[in-house]
Amino acid sequence: MMIRAQTIVARTPNALLASLDRFHLQSKAKGGTFLFALSAPSDALSVITSHLKSHFPRHIGCLSSPLPAYHSHIMCAVALLNGITFRSTIAGRADPQVGRWHAARHSSTQQLPAAQSSVFEEFNGDVGKVNWEDIWDRTAMSAQEMIPVELRTARPEDVSSILYFSDKAPEGIAKALKATFPHSNELGFLASSTPFITGRPVTLFRDGEIYSDGAIGIALQPSLGHTSLTAEFPDLVDLTPDLQITSSEGNLILTVDNGNPTRLLLAAMNKHGLDGRDVLLKDDEFYVGVMSDGKVERLHRITSGDPSRGTIALGTMSAPPQGSTIRMLYLPRRDEVTLNLEPTHGNTSISFITIPDSFGDGPPSSALDNDVLVIDGNFVAGSENGFMLRRGAKEEGWICTLPGGQACLRWT
Secondary structure, three states: OEEEEEEEEEOOHHHHHHHHHHHHHHHOOOOOEEEEEEEOOHHHHHHHHHHHHHHOOOEEEEEOEOOHHHOOOEEEEEEEEOOEEEEEOOOOEOOOOOOOOOOEOOOOOOOOOHHHHHHHHHOOOOHHHOOHHHHHHHHHHOHHHHOOHHHOOOOHHHOOEEEEEEOOOOHHHHHHHHHHOOOOEEEEEEOOOEOOOOOEOOOEEEOOEEEOOOEEEEEEOHHHOOEEEEEEOOOOEEOOOOEEEEEEEOOEEEEEOOEOHHHHHHHHHHHOOOOOOOHHHOOOOEEEEEEEOOEEEEEEEEEEEOOOOOOEEEOOOOOOOOOOEEEEEEOOOOOOOOOOOOOOOOOOEEEEEEOOHHHOOOOOOOOOOOOEEEEEOEEEEEEOOOEEEEEOOOOOOEEEOOOOOEEEEEEO
């Protein structure tokens, strides 16, 4: 269960350390695993992480991005949870290649499981003949083989929600978790890129160890508190009414309402007064939303389109299947992202937010009245790499990269 949560914004490392000391003293008798997401200057990281590890030997954490309003300050989201912690080295996938089936991402820390290795053997190394979707289907079927060892004795009914910090390719752990715990909620934070901060692609922490890939997380039991998982996608503008996908393949939408989806998108843009000539270059502004009961349930970024062929490529491994109801959406360029950092009253929560890359160099939009600001009851962490989300058995896990998109796991 959630024991305690805070988000701390500090002017200086010393101000943050003093707040962490108070959090430690107030939580000393409660036990549990310490979660943290830290955004700090590189010259302050060593003293802060050493402080965290000394106070909380049992911990999982990562380096994150500052929230836009406080990007010139140090931020640290902290929480204490009871649950089963785990470390995963399951390989994820490479970035999708536009218009093609996708190459597998090989992990340097774990061999391919038998379900994957046998597929490669069948083709004697001719990867051009491999159906990657078939490989990943077999991967999910071998979940018991792939699931982190710490979770192998947990029964599906004993896990209600799963939180984890991951590298930028969480598809492997997400598939294994869904196959093993299909009815659980799953929320994964794609840690911020840190090659110029720590020399690692991402920086993950667990019980004194530091990792550059894979995932670390915690599985929560239903008996320890009921949780709900929600997502918000602010400021999106509808370009089209509801449409139906009539064919798709891989990460491509081939036809919509039996017509050309790229031309439909361009026509909708013209109708809304948008210049369609360079739309396909602005791949961070246009999205396909999968609809349910009139609301966006899933969101995929449009990465390219071909007016002659008609296909639209999405920034996902699998486009919505035939029969899905979708809308095409537009995210206007904004000068700021509005975030609610008010203290909660009663219900504690963990929120992951996609932070736009472009906010790193601008002036802060909020100033601290004191050396430190503590938002009690909320664990709020941001990353430019987004988050992975799955709500129960009916939904496939998917990555949200919408700037300002937010997922919230709340104890009710």
